[in-house]
Structures are given as structure tokens and as C-alpha cells.
Amino acid sequence: MSRLGRTRQARTAEAVARVLTGTVALSVVAVALFIFVYIVYNGIGALDWTFISEVPRDRGREGGILPVIVGTLYVTLTTAALTLPIGVLAGVYLAEYAPRNFTTRAIRLAITNMAGVPSIVYGLFGLAAFVLLAGFGRSIIAAALTLTCMTLPVVITATEEALRQIPQDLRQASLALGATRLRTIYKVVLPAAAPGIITGSILGLARAAGETAPILFTGAVFQMRRLPDGLSSQFMSLPYHIYAQVTSVPGWNRTLVWGTAFVLVAGVSIVSVIAAWWRSVQRRKVKW
């Protein structure tokens, strides 16, 4: 083939590749957009003051979802309070202190495997370990501990990766000024890695907020007339509320259930968008 012919062929292949990858990428966006629009379209009708300020009536066919929202917030914030310190400390150990040996590789492998365990298995584990063995009973704390196990690998990995992004130069500069390893980490490395750690952790926690399986056996209930009053209280939760309505309430109220889904998706999206925005602000300030 002539050289010109070959160039032309390459150019055609290039064009085909561009169209093909572009189409696939666009369809993914289209599906995501469709799901989002569908939820908003079906759920927005339920949104009014009654919906977010009252307790469910008639097994959830009427009334609002206040205890459902509060329960989800309560469990998710407790999970965050447990996951963030443990996850960040473990990530710091792996990125900054862990020697390169068999034990460290074993720890990493365990974390990777933890991330791959299905959420229903966490639910079962939580029932055995926290509800029964530790004696917490079905409660916010038992559910939060279960969700912590599920979220920890995400936070640890996010922390470790964010720390590895920080150039070695910076650590050296701090050490050369007579700072200890510890001071270098908490004064220079961790603040610089904070945007990455926080964004990654929020994604993990958002997933925890929307999970049904881990809380199914560990504390979520179908109906509660009052708000949870402590860590040993049982709780209602957005994902479990949707599940319970659809599976066990004959004649469930379509609008209210989609409204519940809308609140869950909106809540998670708002937090993610704020995190992404904050990160981009930090990025603009900090370039390596």
C-alpha cells in the first residue's frame, strides 16, 4: 500500500475510534441522567412540609418520613465518626510507616478483600458480632459498626492514595528543617492530602448511607413513632424504608416511596457536589 493510502487508513481508524468511544461514553451519561430525571420526576411531587416533618401513618401509606431521615443521618454520622479516625490512621500507617514486607502485603490484601465482600455478608457478620456477641442488640451502634467495617477499606485506600500523591520533596523539606516524622505528617502531608482523603471518604460514606443489606439485621426497623434517642435505639432508614414499603405494604403509596428515593439521592448528591467543589477549589490553590 502506498504511504498516502496508509495514512488515510489510519485517519479513518482514528475517526471510527473517536465516534465509537464517544457514543459509549455518551450512552453512559444518558443512562445516569435518565435514572436521575426519573427519580426527580416521580419523587418531587411528594415533597412538601408534611413529608419531611411528620411521622409515617397507615404503615407508611400516608404522612411523612421524618424519623426515616433522622435515622439515616444518625447512623451515617455515627459511621463517619467511627470510620474516619480509624481509616485515616490506618492509611497513614500504610503510606508513611509500613515497611515493605510480608505483613504489609498481607494487610493490603486483607483490605482489598474486605472491599470485595458483598454487603449482605457484612449484615450477617454484624448480626453475629455486634448484635449478638458484643451484646449491642439491634441498634444504631450495631448498624454503624457494621457499616464501618464495610466503609473502612474505602477510607483507608483513599487516604493511602492521597498521601502517595504528595511529593517526597515536601517530606524531605520538613525533615531537613528538624521536624520529626510525626510532625511532618500532621503539619505538611496530611493537610496537603486532605482534599483527596475527604472526597474519597465522602464517596464511601454516601454508599453506606444508601445500603440496605448491612442494616437489615442489625437495627433498622419498619415503623417507629418517635425519633431515635441514643446509640442503643433502633432506627428507621431511607433505603430500608423503600425496601419495606415495596415488599410488605400492600397498596404502597407510589409517590411517597419515590419521594423517599428522591430525598436519599438528593442528600447524597448534594454532599458529593459540595465535596467535589471544595476539592476543585483546593486543587486550584495547590499544584505540584
Next chain:
Amino acid sequence: MVTPVLVSGDGTLVYNGGPVSATVPAVRDEAIDTTGDARGSFSLAGVSVAYGKDLVIEGVDMHIPPQAVTALIGPSGCGKSTLLRCLNRMNDELGNVHIGGTITLDGQSIMGKAMDPVELRMRVGQVFQRPNPFPMSIYDNVAYGPRTQGVRRRGELDGLVEESLKGAALWEEVKKSLKKHAFELSGGQQQRLCIARALATKPEVILMDEPASALDPISTQQIEDTIAELKSSVTIVIVTHNMQQAARISDRTAFMLRESLEEPAHLVEIGDTKKMFTNPDDERTESYITGRFG
């Protein structure tokens, strides 16, 4: 390449059965006895360094006089950075580095347990090849070292920041914007900020590893001027690949060479810069300086 290196009980390197410094004829350094009472002079005797089992520097004897600029020159890979990092114990951070021989700062050993690396590094600052300011404000960058030492009083910190920025010839450019993020400065300004940051702990010595090699000619000139100003108050040890720069700014020059990959590097010659550049004793020094190899 595997060189048989052992670290004996007292921390000295043993090579082929004998202490390392005994296997090489040491280069005489006449300046050794001129310490006086000025602060910030190093003496190295029989210094050898190995990364794992790989001996890269052997038997370096040298005196680094106080309040003067000493330049370390030599071809790439001859261990200049390695030797420099011995002086503030930054090699400790790499792990698996063995250092033999003795190094003293103002007569006091800085090796092993004799010296706390954290304390040493407050006395011996370092400026790196690439500007590496912290991702924080100009002020906080300079105040980092003093804060590490426990200085908290605002007035004292303000004074140190101003003094250090003046010392690094950056004050006039940034005095109105001390709160600005350090990354908004140009590369040359960032490097002078790093010098200011090192000055703020009031070190006796500043080590500089090719501090201007990532900079444009004007910024390089500014760094060189700063070094000339600084040497009346601190000792400076600078690694450079730029022969004109070594000739311009240094008082003494040390030439290191690794003749082949199978042998460790050693010090070929050290002496007054003028003599080293006009009439060196060793012909390898002459060929390196005139650009015939390396």
C-alpha cells in the same frame, strides 16, 4: 555489582577485611587545622557510604571551613548528593544506608547516637534542587522551622520571618503579601523562599544541592548573589554541575570522582577554588574542569 561491605560493631565500615579508610590513600587537606572558634565547620575523616551492599563513596577526608562557600563538583553519580546528605543525616531517612568514618561539626561527632538528627538538622539546613515550598502561605513557610523549635510568640516569629526573607533577598518582593500562597511565586522566588525557610532556624551551615539548576539565568544570578551575602554568617556547602558557578561563588572546591562503576567514588582533590581552577595538582581535576570528561 556487589562489593563486600560489612558494618562492624562500632559502626565503621569494613571492606575486604580492613576498615575502609585504610584501603585508600587519603587526600591531604591542609585546611584541616584552621577551625578557630567560628561556628559551622565540618571535618570528615575516612567517610564511606554504602547503599545496602553497594559501596558508593570511600575514604573521604575533608575540612569544610566556617563562613565560607565550599563547592562539591564531579561527574553525575559520583556521590555528591550522597556526601551532602551525610552532613545533615538525611541519608538516615532512606533506610539501608551505612556510613563509616567520622564526621564532626564544630568538633562534635554527628554520627550514630552521638547526635540527634532532629537537633542536627536545626543547625544544618538544606536547600534542594527543585524548589519545594510547603503548600501554605509565604509567612507559614518561613515560620515552619521556628514553630517546630517551639517559637510561638507572634512578635518573635514576625521578626524571624522578616530577617530570613531579607537574608534570602526576597523581602522587598513579598513584604506586602506574606499571606499569599507560596505556589503563586515564580520558580526563582520559590527557591529564595526555600533559602529563607532554611535560614529561619538560624543554622550554622546550609547545604545546597544544585539549588539553581532548575532556574533561569536571572534567578540563578539572584541565588548566587544571595549566597555571596550569606557566607559572612553561615557556612555553605553547594553541589553544582556548573563550573563557572563553582568558580564564581566558592572559596574552596572539592572534586569527587568515581572512576568506574565497579569502584566507589573518592575525593580526588580539595583546595582553594582559585588554585583548583587555575593550577590543580591532579590532572583528572584539570580535565574535568576544562570539560574533557564528565
